[in-house]
Amino acid sequence: MLAKLVETLVYIGISQVQNFIYLSFIFSMMQNSGLISLVYPVSMFGYALMEEVRPRNWYWAWIRTYTIGVLVAKFLIALHLVRGLLEANDDTLGYVKPGLHVYTGAHTMWENVAYMAPEILITGLIMLNEIRLKLYGLYYVIELDIETVQEGIQRHLAKGDLDIVQLRKLQNANMDIHRLFCGKEDQRKLKEE
Numbered sequence: 001m002l003a004k005l006v007e008t009l010v011y012i013g014i015s016q017v018q019n020f021i022y023l024s025f026i027f028s029m030m031q032n033s034g035l036i037s038l039v040y041p042v043s044m045f046g047y048a049l050m051e052e053v054r055p056r057n058w059y060w061a062w063i064r065t066y067t068i069g070v071l072v073a074k075f076l077i078a079l080h081l082v083r084g085l086l087e088a089n090d091d092t093l094g095y096v097k098p099g100l101h102v103y104t105g106a107h108t109m110w111e112n113v114a115y116m117a118p119e120i121l122i123t124g125l126i127m128l129n130e131i132r133l134k135l136y137g138l139y140y141v142i143e144l145d146i147e148t149v150q151e152g153i154q155r156h157l158a159k160g161d162l163d164i165v166q167l168r169k170l171q172n173a174n175m176d177i178h179r180l181f182c183g184k185e186d187q188r189k190l191k192e193e
Contacts, residue, residue: 014132018054021125028118036070040122053143057133064126071119078112 013020025040043063048055133139151165158164 014128017125017129017132021122021129022048024118024121024125028122031118032115036073037118039066051142056142057130057139060126060130064123067119067122067126071116071123074112074116074119078116 022044025044029037029041031037040063043059048059130139151169154168155162155165158168
């Protein structure tokens, strides 16, 4: 019984991985506020949540590439390769707030891990989301691109003619306004089809 409950909780978590990605965007902005982290909430509220079903695969690929670029920049700073440049421009960086910080002191390793944790979390969750979508067969298409049962029936009745199916779908949705403004002869042709 307990194993089934744990399994159900894991499935619930996997099905909500996209929402966890959005929460990690907000967490990244809270943890490392700056211009670098500003991209996540702007892309989330400006595009991802505005999509009808869910964002397409190019959005997740772009966010993953951007996050890996941010991680590489943070690793370079942690390796002291750019530290001199950042310390020399402390006054300028204080006004611009790019979101890149240099940690010094005894606990630098754990501070660096906490500093990079939001991007590592985002990258891991995006990879989990891509695996989930590939297993469902929805990585390259979204749910609106897949034919519904009613569209399949209409295609069968039209003997596979996709143009007639699209025309009937338009007519059923009352979005075919031009038929209201065409002549009687054109209306008879539409009814015959």
